[in-house]
Amino acid sequence: MKLHGKTLAALAALSLSVGTAMAQEITMNVGFGAPEESLYGRFGAIFEELVEEYTDGSVDVRLRCCNQVATEDEGFRAMQLGTVDGFFITANNVSPHWPLMDVTVLPYIFQNTDHLARVVDGEVGDFIKGQLLEDTGVHLLAFGPALYRDFYNSVRPVETMADMAGLKIRTPNNAVMLQTFEAFGANPVPLAWSETPTALQTGTVDGGDNGTSFIRDMSFYEFMPNLVILEHFVSMAPLFASSSFMDRLNDEQKEQVMRAATDASTQFSAQVRTETEEVRDWLASEGGMTRTDPDRADFISAAQDVQQAIAAERGQEFVDLVEMINAAAE
Secondary structure, three states, X not given: OOOOHHHHHHHHHHHHHHHHHHHOOEXXXXXXXXXXXXXXXXXXXXXXXXXXXXOOOXXXXXXXXXXXXXXXXXXXXXXXXXXXXXXXOOHHHOOOOOHHHHHHOOOOXXXXXXXXXXXXXXXXXXXXXXXXXXXXOEEEEEOOOEEEEEEEEOXXXXXXXXXXXXXXXXXXXXXXXXXXXHHXXXXXXXXXXXHHHHHHHHOOOOEEEEEHHHHHHOOHHHOOOEEEOOOOOEEEOOEEEEHXXXXXXXXXXXXXXXXXXXXXXXXXXXXXXXXXHHHHXXXXXXXXXXXXXXXXHHHHHHHHHHHHHHHHHHOHXXXXXXXXXXXXXX
């Protein structure tokens, strides 16, 4: 049977149309637990823009804030099951699913921001990404900006470690963080993030710690009058993706999505570095919080004991990774 030129042209156009539609059908729903205007939301917005630019619109990123697709505590397992495409999960909430992540949670494990950058952007970061994927089937697309966790409470200003005594502190359900606050003299209370705002408002706990901007984003300054600058933990904002999502991409799209995550992380990290002190100043002025900057010598000494105890508990693989991080400081 012969096909006329017009028919061939129509079929070609239909084929192109179908191919284009199919290329645009890949949607990546990315969840996070904080508000849309939070650090996660801002990081996500940059990632969304770059993915759609790099893939010419063949991958459509849709951001889902405020636990719409899952809570942060459920997000990692959901990615393993393939029911969630992507999620921003604080590193300490990954540890129950992959204990090696706790090396990044150890108190005062990073000497400064340059040390942290050498770790996440170098050999150690590559090792963590590769081992995480091998062990869990979840892709770590980017570590995100470094967020030093600031402490806050409703009871009293903290000038020395002795002032921590007896404070009921909301802590993620993470062994390292629980042991750290115990070593500081406080009474840690493990709570999911979704339960935290209510617990703080009702006095179930006396305080907690978060990346500086989260204290403002969540309006904790309204009922937590005391801001304490300890920088005891570095809280990164990693972006993860499920294997079920990544397997839907062709090789070119995978490269483009991973490049978008890396570039978004670099771009947003530069923004965050300039903002932390500005937010602290805002919390202590317009936010009405009383700011203290305790001498950290006692806190660091207690943290070093925690580092040694955790490493001894976790085994040689954990110890080796800690040594890799320490070596990156030199």
